[in-house]
Amino acid sequence: MSLKFAILGVLELKPHTGYDLKKTIEASVAHFWSADQSQIYRTLALLVADGLAEVEVINQDGRPDRRLHRITPTGLAALHEWLTSPLPPETPHDAFLVRVFYVGELGIPAAAALLQSRRAEADAVLSRLTALVGQESGDPVDLAHRLRRATLRYGIRHAEAELAWLTETVEALS
């Protein structure tokens, strides 16, 4: 659903090929959005079909032509409209909590193992995000830049909450 807009957002900053997009997404928004390569190409085709992006074909020899996509005025309008539209209701799907909910039947060791491996995950996420924030230099002045950094802080806050919850839950096990 919003891969469409994640892509439009990238295109707003700079024209991209599908191949570039995959890399840009991995390098910038991977901490809250992941996209399969084939899904990116399909979504690009859809954007073009809907007039939200347009393609410039750049010939190459030896490899497929580059299809450089740029956002159209219609695309820009669609992106801005989406950004200001109401948040749709969430339909939660958290497989980890499904495990927590039922693992009690298996006894304390199984529960402890589950929580411990989740802790390893959360630790990894936290240090990855902390490193990312750290490598950004100085004070961001520009609003857009500040908000982009805020998405990293979002992940950090939630990882910390996760760790706190894990600690109290593990303690309550025995």
Added chain:
Amino acid sequence: MSLKFAILGVLELKPHTGYDLKKTIEASVAHFWSADQSQIYRTLALLVADGLAEVEVINQDGRPDRRLHRITPTGLAALHEWLTSPLPPETPHDAFLVRVFYVGELGIPAAAALLQSRRAEADAVLSRLTALVGQESGDPVDLAHRLRRATLRYGIRHAEAELAWLTETVEALS
């Protein structure tokens, strides 16, 4: 993917029809898993086809027969195996953060509106979960029960983290 196991978990406690399942899911795990009715029926059919559940048909007149599903030993084994299997890597898809990431282009008012409506959501979630925890009586002794309650606390912790992040992010806007 794990709807299969969410359902097996319910069936482990008690046999259910598809209709019952929908209600049980809404009443117990809705805060971290939601499932469409048709999806439940389809998944039940799949469980039966795989030998993880079996059906007892109970005749009724005036309305469709009840198809009571109970977990099989194979199903129980599959559930327990899943509960102790390694956590698969997460592929994040957070549409809200996509908005935060790009809304900066539209200026402070648009950003503030986005964050404010998210705050309303988080407030609602927090009070709903707090009410749920409150209505549970006394100290849970049994491990399974404690872990089920922990899933509520998980939601609460994360909602609180969300609110804290919203506050600091809104403050940093201007």
Added chain:
DNA sequence: GTCTTATATATGCATGGTCTAATATAGGCA
């Protein structure tokens, strides 16, 4: 007396996503 809600399941269609693989070439490494 009609309208809504509850009971109970089935099916079709669309959407969004993952995984796999095909195609074709250049450059670097062992």
Added chain:
DNA sequence: TGCCTATATTAGACCATGCATATATAAGAC
């Protein structure tokens, strides 16, 4: 020489989910 990686796109199969609709009846509300 042979293998792996990077570049670049396309396509097919499959899976999970959601939305809508069909069917059929009884009980309760207004």
